[in-house]
Amino acid sequence: MLGLTAFGGALFLVGQYQEWFGIWAPGLLHEGLVFGQSPRASTFFVITGYHGLHVLIGVVYILAILAGYLRGRVNERQIELLGLYWCFVDFVWVFVFSFVYLLPSLSAA
Numbered sequence: 001m002l003g004l005t006a007f008g009g010a011l012f013l014v015g016q017y018q019e020w021f022g023i024w025a026p027g028l029l030h031e032g033l034v035f036g037q038s039p040r041a042s043t044f045f046v047i048t049g050y051h052g053l054h055v056l057i058g059v060v061y062i063l064a065i066l067a068g069y070l071r072g073r074v075n076e077r078q079i080e081l082l083g084l085y086w087c088f089v090d091f092v093w094v095f096v097f098s099f100v101y102l103l104p105s106l107s108a109a
Contacts, residue, residue, distance in 0.1 A: 002066040005086065009059040016052045020045075042099060051089075051096050058089050 022040050035045045068074040 002062050002069070004007050006062040006066065009062065013059070015046060016055075018042055019048075032040060044070050047096055047100055051092060054092070058086055061085060085102050 033041050033044075035042055062083055065074055065078060068078070
């Protein structure tokens with residue numbers, strides 16, 4: 001499960017990179033939305049970037065715990081702390097998604 005969770009986190013980061021820079025299709029930066037352009041644009045990049053940083057830290061943390069687990073050097077407390085951190089990242093995503101993606105689309109309608 002740790003490997004699958006790390007894969008899901010990495011997939012999220014690829015999606016965020018795609019949204020910002022556009023790997024397969026034009027991203028926000030290619031469409032003219034840049035940091036500092038407006039308070040809304042700056043807020044978007046700060047919030048999603050900060051969350052992406054937490055996901056990246058979580059993926060590295062998961063891989064470190066997985067490597068330790070495979071070597072028999074991980075205890076229950078370390079796995080519990082990892083689970084708490086990852087739940088925190090998931091919990092924050094609910095608010096990030098709601099305030100960055102859902103609410104603006106509802107107010108525009």
